[in-house]
Amino acid sequence: MFGYHGRFLEVDLTRRQTRDLPLTEDFCRKFVGGATMAAALVNDRVAPGLDPLGPDNPLVMATGPFTASPLPMVSRYAVGAVSPLTGFWGEATSGGVFPFRLKGSGWDGLIVTGRADRPVYLYLKDGVAEIRDAQAFWGLDSYAVQDALKADTGDAEASVAAIGPAGEKLIKYACIMNDAGRAAGRCGLGAVMGSKNLKAVAASGRKRPPSADPGRVAELAKEAVSLISGHLVSLALKEYGTNMYMDMGMVLADTPARYFTGSVFPAQALTGQAFRKKYRITNYACRGCPIGCGREVNEFKPGLKVDGPEYETVAAFGPLVGNTDLDLIVEANHRCNVHGVDTVSAGVSIAYAFYLFEKGGLTRDQVGFDLGWGNGPAALKLLDLVLNQEGIGVLVSQGTLAMAKALGRDEGEAAQVKGLEFPMHDVRSFHGQALSYATGPRGACHLKGDYYNIDLGNMVIEYMILPGDRLVSEGKGEPAAKYQSYKDLFDALTLCKFAPLEPTRVAAMLGALTGWAVTPEELLAMGDRSVTLKRMLSAKFGVNRSLDRLPAICARALEEGATAGITPDLDRMLDEYYAYRGWDPATGLPTQAKLAELGLTAGTPS
Ligand code: SF4
Numbered sequence: 056m057f058g059y060h061g062r063f064l065e066v067d068l069t070r071r072q073t074r075d076l077p078l079t080e081d082f083c084r085k086f087v088g089g090a091t092m093a094a095a096l097v098n099d100r101v102a103p104g105l106d107p108l109g110p111d112n113p114l115v116m117a118t119g120p121f122t123a124s125p126l127p128m129v130s131r132y133a134v135g136a137v138s139p140l141t142g143f144w145g146e147a148t149s150g151g152v153f154p155f156r157l158k159g160s161g162w163d164g165l166i167v168t169g170r171a172d173r174p175v176y177l178y179l180k181d182g183v184a185e186i187r188d189a190q191a192f193w194g195l196d197s198y199a200v201q202d203a204l205k206a207d208t209g210d211a212e213a214s215v216a217a218i219g220p221a222g223e224k225l226i227k228y229a230c231i232m233n234d235a236g237r238a239a240g241r242c243g244l245g246a247v248m249g250s251k252n253l254k255a256v257a258a259s260g261r262k263r264p265p266s267a268d269p270g271r272v273a274e275l276a277k278e279a280v281s282l283i284s285g286h287l288v289s290l291a292l293k294e295y296g297t298n299m300y301m302d303m304g305m306v307l308a309d310t311p312a313r314y315f316t317g318s319v320f321p322a323q324a325l326t327g328q329a330f331r332k333k334y335r336i337t338n339y340a341c342r343g344c345p346i347g348c349g350r351e352v353n354e355f356k357p358g359l360k361v362d363g364p365e366y367e368t369v370a371a372f373g374p375l376v377g378n379t380d381l382d383l384i385v386e387a388n389h390r391c392n393v394h395g396v397d398t399v400s401a402g403v404s405i406a407y408a409f410y411l412f413e414k415g416g417l418t419r420d421q422v423g424f425d426l427g428w429g430n431g432p433a434a435l436k437l438l439d440l441v442l443n444q445e446g447i448g449v450l451v452s453q454g455t456l457a458m459a460k461a462l463g464r465d466e467g468e469a470a471q472v473k474g475l476e477f478p479m480h481d482v483r484s485f486h487g488q489a490l491s492y493a494t495g496p497r498g499a500c501h502l503k504g505d506y507y508n509i510d511l512g513n514m515v516i517e518y519m520i521l522p523g524d525r526l527v528s529e530g531k532g533e534p535a536a537k538y539q540s541y542k543d544l545f546d547a548l549t550l551c552k553f554a555p556l557e558p559t560r561v562a563a564m565l566g567a568l569t570g571w572a573v574t575p576e577e578l579l580a581m582g583d584r585s586v587t588l589k590r591m592l593s594a595k596f597g598v599n600r601s602l603d604r605l606p607a608i609c610a611r612a613l614e615e616g617a618t619a620g621i622t623p624d625l626d627r628m629l630d631e632y633y634a635y636r637g638w639d640p641a642t643g644l645p646t647q648a649k650l651a652e653l654g655l656t657a658g659t660p661s
Contacts (some may be wrong), residue, residue: 101592232392412425
């Protein structure tokens with residue numbers, strides 16, 4: 056087989072055993088790799104009633120056919136499991152060097168089950184896997200543990216993906232950190248690692264599978280680098296990182312303010328330019344990326360260089376709580392990274408506490424201090440309570456839906472879909488995005504179908520996904536579904552979402568790596584299959600149309616800004632969406648005919 060090793064590593068931590076799981080070429084072509092292959096493997100191993108933090112929840116780390124190839128922007132990997140935050144399928148991806156090393160270790164990925172009786176870490180190198188004791192490393196923060204394990208392996212080339220204290224404490228939105236500040240952020244998969252007493256995975260080695268046509272791969276890689284490097288968005292990402300979007304986001308009312316109740320705020324204080332004016336910022340890249348969207352704030356404090364923050368974090372700890380203090384945002388981001396929590400779910404949950412405080416749903420007695428809009432230090436104090444699992448922080452660490460339920464509030468106040476907190480794109484501003492959030496395979500997600508980018512002009516002509524009026528819902532169902540499928544496939548191949556590559560080119564890349572004759576149509580079918588598979592998986596745990604909803608707090612028309620008085624017509628778009636997908640409009644679940652068409656028989660994908 057080309058492009059794949061054709062094997063996963065299966066690790067049973069309870070029995071401390073490892074063995075190879077061979078993959079057939081049919082399985083690889085059907086489920087591609089990354090998050091899609093992870094979903095296929097998890098789907099085969101879980102049943103209703105599963106405890107996401109119990110030993111039976113399989114945790115998968117997966118590379119794809121693109122990973123560690125000469126193509127640019129492909130050093131990425133996916134993590135998947137049933138999410139402890141949502142109770143449904145959960146996935147997250149990250150870049151850096153770790154994915155390149157993971158593939159170099161000699162497996163396409165690993166699947167971890169059981170629970171070790173004491174802390175362990177995995178060391179994978181050149182086809183040899185070891186389960187090593189990690190008692191001495193338990194409690195280390197997510198940066199310190201990466202350094203400590205590199206030293207412990209004595210392997211200068213090893214790259215480490217690890218949990219920080221938040222994962223050990225089973226915080227529901229704990230993440231997995233690698234290569235210093237890169238994060239597989241969403242869905243609380245760090246807590247799944249923590250529940251297994253698995254502190255980290257260290258990967259190393261040079262075992263990379265051959266390509267079917269190395270000459271063609273090299274040609275395509277060269278063309279792609281040139282295309283990516285000259286793209287306007289790439290240039291902006293290189294200069295300012297993802298936070299290049301902040302002022303445009305405010306103008307378009309796409310960046311939410313004051314817990315989704317506003318859209319107007321002093322954006323100029325928070326832009327990428329403002330950060331560059333205040334700090335000495337340098338950028339860094341995932342292996343093989345010509346852009347380098349990663350940010351580092353040098354000398355944040357004497358002798359301290361810190362990562363980030365990205366746009367999502369700036370918005371979540373900025374306008375969402377009414378704060379404009381840059382130092383505070385950088386500090387909050389750093390603390391989240393050190394402890395290992397998702398800055399989106401953390402920031403949104405903290406902002407919900409601010410909203411509740413204003414409405415009388417939380418009192419000074421319950422919190423211990425005041426939470427007024429713009430009180431940045433209070434946001435930081437509340438974050439510390441979350442990270443240290445103290446006082447009201449214990450509740451805020453459960454996410455917005457659990458907070459609403461525990462406090463007896465209307466669940467429409469919880470800014471989430473299926474338990475996953477809203478990212479920093481406002482659904483009133485881009486109606487296609489509203490549909491993507493409502494139907495996202497892991498809950499509210501701006502990366503699976505970043506439809507705001509389409510209505511900003513980034514079309515996919517081959518699939519007739521074209522820009523339209525961002526404030527119109529009619530007609531968005533089909534293109535948003537197609538775009539969701541196409542972007543879902545990026546996490547299977549493993550290709551960075553910022554790669555401006557059209558389907559014909561991506562299909563050619565997959566063909567040159569694997570030897571398969573892949574058409575753009577097959578590519579789209581692969582994405583459709585992936586989204587449908589994840590839907591089936593989550594359906595085991597109760598997902599159906601009734602949960603494809605937007606919370607009232609995020610969908611109610613605002614009184615200010617560019618979207619004042621406007622709200623998306625979700626039901627109209629949902630009907631169009633289900634029709635395209637071949638899902639039953641009454642239940643929102645795939646029909647038998649659609650499952651057969653995609654080669655998915657109910658419950659048994661492989
Ligand atoms: S654009 Fe950013 S996230 Fe994507 S590959 Fe490059 S450095 Fe990594």
